[in-house]
Amino acid sequence: MTLMEKAWIDIGALDDIPRLGARVVKTPLGCLAVFRAENDEVFALDDRCPHKNGPLSQGIVHGRTVTCPLHNWVISLESGKAQGSDEGQVRTFGIRVDSGRILIDADALFARPD
Amino acid sequence: MKQKLVVIGNGMAPGRALEKLFEIAPDAYDVTIFNAEPRVNYDRIMLSPVLSGEKTFEDIVIHGDGWYVERGITLYKGHKIVEIDRAAKTVRSEPGEVASYDKLIIATGSMPFVLPVPGHDLAGVLTYRDLDDVHAMLLAARTGGRAVVIGGGLLGLEAAAGLKEQGMDVTVLHLMPTLMERQLDVAAGHLLQKAVEARGIKVITKANTKQLVGSDIRLGPSRVMAVELEGGTQIPADLVVMAIGIRPSVALAKEAGIACKRGILVDADMRTSDPDIFALGECVEIDGQVFGLVAPLYEMAGVAASHLAGDAEPRFVPSATATKLKVTGINLFSAGDFADAKDRQEIVLRDAARGVYKRLVLKDDRLIGVVMYGETADGAWFFDLLRKGTDIAPMRDTLIFGPSFAAGGPADPTAAVAALPDEAEICGCNGVCKGKITGAIDAFSLTSLDDVRARTKASASCGSCTGLVEQILKLKLGDRYNPTAVQPMCGCTHLGHDDVRRLIVAQELKSIPALMQALEWKTSCGCARCRPALNYYLLSTWPGEYQDDGQSRFINERVHANIQKDGTYSVVPRMWGGMTSAKELRAIADIVDKFAIPSVKVTGGQRIDLLGVRKEDLPAVWSDLNDAGMVSGAAYAKGLRTVKTCVGTDWCRFGTQDSTGLGIRIERFMWGSWTPAKVKMGVSGCPRNCAEATCKDVGVICVESGYDIHFAGAAGPDVKQTELLGHVDTEDEVIEVIAALVQLYREQGRYLERIYKWAKRVGIDSIRQHVLDDLERRRALHDRFVFSQKFAQIDPWAERAQGKDAHEFRPLADLTRAEAAE
Numbered sequence: 001m002t003l004m005e006k007a008w009i010d011i012g013a014l015d016d017i018p019r020l021g022a023r024v025v026k027t028p029l030g031c032l033a034v035f036r037a038e039n040d041e042v043f044a045l046d047d048r049c050p051h052k053n054g055p056l057s058q059g060i061v062h063g064r065t066v067t068c069p070l071h072n073w074v075i076s077l078e079s080g081k082a083q084g085s086d087e088g089q090v091r092t093f094g095i096r097v098d099s100g101r102i103l104i105d106a107d108a109l110f111a112r113p114d
Numbered sequence: 115m116k117q118k119l120v121v122i123g124n125g126m127a128p129g130r131a132l133e134k135l136f137e138i139a140p141d142a143y144d145v146t147i148f149n150a151e152p153r154v155n156y157d158r159i160m161l162s163p164v165l166s167g168e169k170t171f172e173d174i175v176i177h178g179d180g181w182y183v184e185r186g187i188t189l190y191k192g193h194k195i196v197e198i199d200r201a202a203k204t205v206r207s208e209p210g211e212v213a214s215y216d217k218l219i220i221a222t223g224s225m226p227f228v229l230p231v232p233g234h235d236l237a238g239v240l241t242y243r244d245l246d247d248v249h250a251m252l253l254a255a256r257t258g259g260r261a262v263v264i265g266g267g268l269l270g271l272e273a274a275a276g277l278k279e280q281g282m283d284v285t286v287l288h289l290m291p292t293l294m295e296r297q298l299d300v301a302a303g304h305l306l307q308k309a310v311e312a313r314g315i316k317v318i319t320k321a322n323t324k325q326l327v328g329s330d331i332r333l334g335p336s337r338v339m340a341v342e343l344e345g346g347t348q349i350p351a352d353l354v355v356m357a358i359g360i361r362p363s364v365a366l367a368k369e370a371g372i373a374c375k376r377g378i379l380v381d382a383d384m385r386t387s388d389p390d391i392f393a394l395g396e397c398v399e400i401d402g403q404v405f406g407l408v409a410p411l412y413e414m415a416g417v418a419a420s421h422l423a424g425d426a427e428p429r430f431v432p433s434a435t436a437t438k439l440k441v442t443g444i445n446l447f448s449a450g451d452f453a454d455a456k457d458r459q460e461i462v463l464r465d466a467a468r469g470v471y472k473r474l475v476l477k478d479d480r481l482i483g484v485v486m487y488g489e490t491a492d493g494a495w496f497f498d499l500l501r502k503g504t505d506i507a508p509m510r511d512t513l514i515f516g517p518s519f520a521a522g523g524p525a526d527p528t529a530a531v532a533a534l535p536d537e538a539e540i541c542g543c544n545g546v547c548k549g550k551i552t553g554a555i556d557a558f559s560l561t562s563l564d565d566v567r568a569r570t571k572a573s574a575s576c577g578s579c580t581g582l583v584e585q586i587l588k589l590k591l592g593d594r595y596n597p598t599a600v601q602p603m604c605g606c607t608h609l610g611h612d613d614v615r616r617l618i619v620a621q622e623l624k625s626i627p628a629l630m631q632a633l634e635w636k637t638s639c640g641c642a643r644c645r646p647a648l649n650y651y652l653l654s655t656w657p658g659e660y661q662d663d664g665q666s667r668f669i670n671e672r673v674h675a676n677i678q679k680d681g682t683y684s685v686v687p688r689m690w691g692g693m694t695s696a697k698e699l700r701a702i703a704d705i706v707d708k709f710a711i712p713s714v715k716v717t718g719g720q721r722i723d724l725l726g727v728r729k730e731d732l733p734a735v736w737s738d739l740n741d742a743g744m745v746s747g748a749a750y751a752k753g754l755r756t757v758k759t760c761v762g763t764d765w766c767r768f769g770t771q772d773s774t775g776l777g778i779r780i781e782r783f784m785w786g787s788w789t790p791a792k793v794k795m796g797v798s799g800c801p802r803n804c805a806e807a808t809c810k811d812v813g814v815i816c817v818e819s820g821y822d823i824h825f826a827g828a829a830g831p832d833v834k835q836t837e838l839l840g841h842v843d844t845e846d847e848v849i850e851v852i853a854a855l856v857q858l859y860r861e862q863g864r865y866l867e868r869i870y871k872w873a874k875r876v877g878i879d880s881i882r883q884h885v886l887d888d889l890e891r892r893r894a895l896h897d898r899f900v901f902s903q904k905f906a907q908i909d910p911w912a913e914r915a916q917g918k919d920a921h922e923f924r925p926l927a928d929l930t931r932a933e934a935a936e
Contacts, residue, residue: 011927020639020665023926034926038639055681058669060642067642069669069677074642102926109929 033057050088123221124149127395165276233326452483647865670750692720701742719756762799773799790863
């Protein structure tokens, strides 16, 4: 446990995710969607739309938002909040890119409430 | 007994004369037309937009093949008349066709004038006159390079702008000191030159061409390499276009002994020296004058038609004409006589910051000349004052500010139009006055520009009076008229789908980032609504060139399966025409067991759906299906889905044709094609219609005598029976017509617009005209479809089974094992 403190986990290379695309990361507590925006910013969210649990990783990415493939809810990649008149929020996770590698905040990842 | 009318030439003037003749005396003549060009009547004024890529040839056709058929006209395309025998009253064409006439119309038009300098006959030297010239220029422009246009008049500048738009490096040579000196005064000519130069076109005035220099003939056939001016300057050129004027084509008439000078001499009733022979258009001369603009040619057409119909009243009186330049973004207007003279006064308005210049020339308190540059909205009002010779003394002080000021009203944009009297001409090309438009709006409850065009032809030719027609609509309808009724594609742009499609072609936009930059998208990378649409438009416009953008596709098309509510996918292999076999069924059964696929269902489109496949299993499932000979059924695609069939003559005692075989043939021909929305087809072997073909996007009903082709059905949120497109006799024709139909839909349809909605928007008749009646267009559409299929018929499952887009089907990382290790 102490090893994991303040730790970042390397989950892959930035180039493993297409620009304006997403990949899935499996965790013991469910899937995460890791997004790569047009300007190479990365975001990590629960891969479950707050509406009907649609896999956000399968949506179309535009700007800093993703459109859910099931019913077209638009979710902010920064805040996880549903946009427009829809209400709901997905959990987001700390993530950064270092020397072309994507690192995810392990504390947040394993401290998941459920 | 009908009389025989023969027409030599099929340009705009004889086209209009025949239109008029069939309107007033539909049964008077059997008509035969000989056209030296191998095509139907088209709007020659609009060649420049075809050259610049803003329009296609189809857009500028005036009379399609169907028009001639409906009127029983015999049209010989590509038949140049080589002899008129006035004694025998016959004409003979180059291929040898002889036709006799009671009345003859000569409308041979004009020939472009070619500078008689050395080298004028080199390869790469063109004129600008007809569609063949435009095609030659487009071909030359394809490889880029340098073009020199000789002649800075109306046609020369339009050609230069078009070639520039096509990516060539363009120089205009003009003999006189200023451009368009016959229509513009020196000041306006100078402004025009600056505007032309601002588009990157070089302009050299006072340029006297000495010779055209060819390449060394030892290196192959000599091509033009440069234009040499008087004084020795050489301007490199891969293409030279001469646009220095036209001269009437009189050789044929002259040989037949008809009186000619510069043109064929006619009276005010359009008769030549032979009373049974009429002449009209650019080939004629009246009172020493020849004509090149369309308005007087159309007037001649009306006069000739009346005389042919037995009305001896109408006479052709040449009147003042106005000129406009058809280059997008350059507004200029001129009319009348604007040379300086002692007995004339002028009123000039300049606004340098806005690039506006207006000059009125007055004589005896009458307006005799108008030149406007930069702002031309009041052109029609001035032109009306000029034509009527109105006494302008009472409003002289404010005349130059136009009708809104003259009327003393506020600067209401419709005031200029409101001030026009009913007889003021709005559309010069078609001779439509304001009263005719307002009358038509009232009488037929017209509400849109297209309505007005269809009913009155106003703004239907060169389109430069479109703004005026819109203002008249606004004036008549008030808020009920909404000219901006164009729905933007989405919040990322103000452009509608049709505008975007047009601009993709005109500006040769070939990627999404290039398109967003050029069309000033308001967001950095679009949204989930516009990106899939743009991806489709680019893909269908540039087959083989555009690189498909997976990230702009909805997930189903990106991974070639249908996402389900729980995030799993369904998989539907193709079953051609609904036929399957023991081998296929056995393979499917094995796959269901191997991957523990929870549901197997027969679909409405006669195939089998495997539901609940995990995403990571998809490539392996596809690989096994491929091994059994099955490919993607595209059940997820905005593209060809299914071709549903009945068993037809194979088994059915009522079947009239091999409907299963035809369905399979259609499906094998069309699979893989992308379309604006999904396309479902059906083929029934008899009118009992067991394949339910009459609620499909495209349906075929086989009958004893052949095939009835239907389209524009729906069985979704809307339920709609198909429309009958028409009947054909053979399977080959079915294939050609359906390919043409789908291709037209691919080119015109808005993204997500099903065929029945597209058909409602553009009109069943127009579609039938394109894909059934007009064989030339039908063939061209078919060929474009076939070309695009070369790049589309690749099984996406096979590609992915072999590793393409592997990242789609694997997680980036699996931390479940990491924790277990810990």
